[in-house]
Amino acid sequence: MRVVLLGTAAGGGFPRWNCACVRCDAARDGKLPARGPECAAVTGNSRDWWLINASPDIRAQLGGAAALWPGPRHTPVRGVLLTDAEADHVAGLAVLRDAAGLKTYAAPPVLAALAPARAGLDRHAPWEWADSLTEGGFVLAGGLVVTAHPVPGKAPAYVPGRSMDRRWVTVYRVEDLATGRVLVYAPRVRAWSRLLDDLVAAADCVVLDGTHFAADESTDAGRHLPVCGPAGSLTALARHSHARRIYTHLADTNPLLDPASAARAQVAEAGVEVLPDGVEFAL
16 A cells, blocks of 8 residues: 655645744745645555545645656546545545546535535536445455544534534545555544544554644644643554554644654654655555
8 A cells, every 4th residue: 555645734734824923934934844734645556546635735736746647538546535524625626626537435424515516526527426434334446445434523614503413524444455554544533532542553554633732732722632641642652653653634833843843852752753745655
């Protein structure tokens, strides 16, 4: 299995267009590496690639990944796995609109929220839309088998009314049928759980929500599992040193964005990685 981290920042990317904090200014000055909104791509055969989320920057992100470049009348991108319905994960679908035959997987409430967009996209080029929570999982072209696991999370702000559905946020387990290697991709996690512990215990690599380093870092920090602290993900990940562990979805408030920070040193000492956009690795 090959994995490309196309983007590793939280909503809005880094630097954020409307933020003049110390870190965003440092990124504009070239002192810190810029990052696009979080999304990734996976393949089991190096020919059929599947996106995990479709960020607003997907055109540039695909352009920066040579393995995903198109050939004559052909694109290696086969479809998209959506972890949720947040704008920064679905806006890129509009960029992909002229590619016929793409297949998009998402949980039922996400598919329902996207109904107007789906109708518009299908007028450009017919796509297939599928329930990611189908019992037993599903097999992707290229030899990958995927199971989707709902975790606690809220509906996006643009969804009218109050949704009582508890399946708005999904963690994906991706297994390479040829090698048995397993990737767990979890860019939005509110709290560590027994489910997540079990998934990571049987994984070779986990790409995990690293939005906030500390629980009090931001007014919306409660929506994401913090990195540090007794209930933080770094403590939980210490139980799973067998797996490669990588943080993604970093907010502009997060000191992990600075390679020279004490926070980055703490995470590195624990054996957990913070990688730049565009990195490719194999499992």
